[in-house]
Amino acid sequence: MSEQTIRIIIAGPRGKMGKEAIKMVTSTEHFSLQAVVDTKNAGKKLSDLEDQPNLDIPVYDDMVACVSEVEADVLIDLTKPDSGKKHLQIALEYGLRPVIGTTGFTDQEIADYSRTAEEKEIGAVIAPNFAIGAILMMKFSQMAAKYMPDIEIIEQHHDQKLDAPSGTAMKTAHMIKEVRSNKRQGHPDETEDLQGARGGEYDGIRIHSVRLPGRVAHQEVLLGTTGQTLSIKHDTIDRSAFMPGVKMAVETVMKLDTLVYGLENLME
Numbered sequence: 396m397s398e399q400t401i402r403i404i405i406a407g408p409r410g411k412m413g414k415e416a417i418k419m420v421t422s423t424e425h426f427s428l429q430a431v432v433d434t435k436n437a438g439k440k441l442s443d444l445e446d447q448p449n450l451d452i453p454v455y456d457d458m459v460a461c462v463s464e465v466e467a468d469v470l471i472d473l474t475k476p477d478s479g480k481k482h483l484q485i486a487l488e489y490g491l492r493p494v495i496g497t498t499g500f501t502d503q504e505i506a507d508y509s510r511t512a513e514e515k516e517i518g519a520v521i522a523p524n525f526a527i528g529a530i531l532m533m534k535f536s537q538m539a540a541k542y543m544p545d546i547e548i549i550e551q552h553h554d555q556k557l558d559a560p561s562g563t564a565m566k567t568a569h570m571i572k573e574v575r576s577n578k579r580q581g582h583p584d585e586t587e588d589l590q591g592a593r594g595g596e597y598d599g600i601r602i603h604s605v606r607l608p609g610r611v612a613h614q615e616v617l618l619g620t621t622g623q624t625l626s627i628k629h630d631t632i633d634r635s636a637f638m639p640g641v642k643m644a645v646e647t648v649m650k651l652d653t654l655v656y657g658l659e660n661l662m663e
């Protein structure tokens with residue numbers, strides 16, 4: 396029996412991730428790209444945009460107009476923090492299942508959107524990182540944190556990234572918080588003579604964000620205890636690494652009736 400076709404809208408088609416997602420969706424047999432939502436180019440076709448396949452797919456510059464006119468099952472959002480939140484809300488209101496790769500969500504926002512998805516009994520995924528290696532890095536860090544609770548996270552990204560810390564660093568800290576009691580790290584009398592020198596603090600964990608041209612997405616979790624340290628590190632060197640995770644999230648969101656935060660919750 397052939398798989399049911401999943402009809403998809405992508406927001407952010409001219410972006411680094413949006414371009415990869417268009418390639419993945421249009422080359423997946425049971426996915427159908429129905430429309431894209433951009434910040435401009437309304438009324439044009441996907442084929443009118445630079446570096447895009449020669450496809451007669453409509454371009455919108457307004458999410459409400461798009462979801463009102465186009466029949467779709469899933470919205471993939473790869474835009475920027477403020478738009479990602481707006482698009483997630485619109486998708487839930489209009490009965491589309493959102494798969495949100497856009498980062499920059501606070502704990503409170505995730506809790507609020509989860510409640511909305513639950514009330515509406517609609518599947519949704521917020522995935523701060525779609526790369527399988529990154530998910531494993533987070534899971535391994537969570538395992539290790541139980542035994543080595545002194546932890547610092549160093550994440551590195553390209554210098555066009557808008558949000559800090561990264562969604563992955565925050566997700567890692569959330570996962571560690573599940574297994575580790577709040578712990579103040581470092582010397583009780585330590586001072587910060589240069590503001591920010593000790594990084595951001597979440598539940599006692601220090602998070603340091605590096606932004607440099609030439610980087611893609613990287614994270615190292617450092618755990619220390621008497622006489623030893625453990626480093627758990629992941630490097631993304633090409634954005635194609637994210638696409639199997641996006642594909643899996645699109646397929647799985649069709650079977651959900653609530654919001655799932657993090658791809659690790661969809662993996663067996």
Ligand SMILES: NC(=O)c1ccc[n+]([C@@H]2O[C@H](COP(=O)([O-])OP(=O)(O)OC[C@H]3O[C@@H](n4cnc5c(N)ncnc54)[C@H](O)[C@@H]3O)[C@@H](O)[C@H]2O)c1
Nearest residue numbers: 407409410411412432433473474478496497498523524525
């Ligand atoms: N979850 C993951 O695995 C993962 C991986 C990489 C990037 N990201 C996140 O995905 C987002 C996009 O990353 P990127 O590297 O592609 O960024 P990018 O800057 O290359 O692309 C973002 C695109 O979104 C467009 N955009 C902005 N506002 C929009 C709106 N309101 N409607 C439609 N389009 C809009 C911009 O014009 C741009 O083309 C970021 O939040 C980033 O942190 C997540």
Ligand SMILES: O=C(O)C1=N[C@H](C(=O)O)CCC1
Nearest residue numbers: 498523524556561562563612
């Ligand atoms: O390029 C980005 O921006 C990325 N953001 C994610 C994050 O904030 O964790 C994941 C990897 C790439």
